[in-house]
Amino acid sequence: MPIKAILTDIEGTTSAVSFVFDVLFPFATRYLPEFVLTRADEPAVAQQIEAVRAESGEAGASVERVVEILLGWIAEDRKATPLKALQGMVWEQGYNAGQLKGHVYPDAVEALRRWSEQGYHLYVYSSGSIQAQKLIFGCSEAGDLTPLFAGYFDTTSGPKREADSYRGIAAAIGLLGDEILFLSDVVQELDAARDAGMQTIGLAREGGELGDHQTVASFAVIDLTRI
Ligand SMILES: CSCCC(=O)C(=O)COP(=O)(O)O
Numbered sequence: 001m002p003i004k005a006i007l008t009d010i011e012g013t014t015s016a017v018s019f020v021f022d023v024l025f026p027f028a029t030r031y032l033p034e035f036v037l038t039r040a041d042e043p044a045v046a047q048q049i050e051a052v053r054a055e056s057g058e059a060g061a062s063v064e065r066v067v068e069i070l071l072g073w074i075a076e077d078r079k080a081t082p083l084k085a086l087q088g089m090v091w092e093q094g095y096n097a098g099q100l101k102g103h104v105y106p107d108a109v110e111a112l113r114r115w116s117e118q119g120y121h122l123y124v125y126s127s128g129s130i131q132a133q134k135l136i137f138g139c140s141e142a143g144d145l146t147p148l149f150a151g152y153f154d155t156t157s158g159p160k161r162e163a164d165s166y167r168g169i170a171a172a173i174g175l176l177g178d179e180i181l182f183l184s185d186v187v188q189e190l191d192a193a194r195d196a197g198m199q200t201i202g203l204a205r206e207g208g209e210l211g212d213h214q215t216v217a218s219f220a221v222i223d224l225t226r227i
């Protein structure tokens with residue numbers, strides 16, 4: 001079945017792992033405590049605080065304790081939906097203030113633009129919240145890339161290592177699994193997407209192979225007509 005849509009991961013795929021670990025996560029560690037403590041009564045923040053209490057099993061946790069839990073989750077890179085939602089809110093302030101600029105590899109920018117012009121529908125699936133996804137592409141070093149994308153999926157569609165998440169995304173896109181190409185740097189994500197019937201290509205920016213998935217080091221060598 002020919003490819004009609006491309007679904008891409010962000011960290012390690014379109015964007016450097018170092019940008020996430022050395023820039024975004026430290027930014028959140030620095031600014032998230034004050035953000036949560038001063039805005040705890042705002043409905044959008046209060047909702048996430050409640051979700052942290054529920055996910056951590058600490059129903060009566062104070063806001064200060066919730067902040068401690070969140071900082072622990074950042075340190076362990078936990079893909080918890082309420083953490084990801086709050087990180088997105090904190091990063092928005094950094095992007096708006098010009099303190100952050102999204103990193104997207106030039107080869108990814110070029111390929112995404114070309115595929116969009118050729119009529120492929122482009123989607124994102126990342127553990128980062130949809131708000132965070134729109135920010136990294138909207139405030140990128142290459143300018144606003146959001147017009148290239150037809151839609152965004154995050155952990156509210158399910159964990160990235162479970163096939164059911166990809167089945168749900170294919171249904172939401174309105175295509176058969178094998179009409180969608182999924183790109184990622186994580187073999188468990190590629191396995192889950194393939195189990196759901198999607199085509200896969202692994203991105204190994206430092207070289208090497210990702211399991212038995214076709215693996216490339218750059219978007220520049222992906223040929224959509226040969227999948
Ligand atoms: C949307 S940029 C922030 C990325 C992030 O928070 C993260 O956890 C990366 O997850 P990914 O699924 O893109 O590897």
Ligand SMILES: [Mg+2]
Pocket residue numbers: 009010011012013184185186
């Ligand atoms: Mg990744």
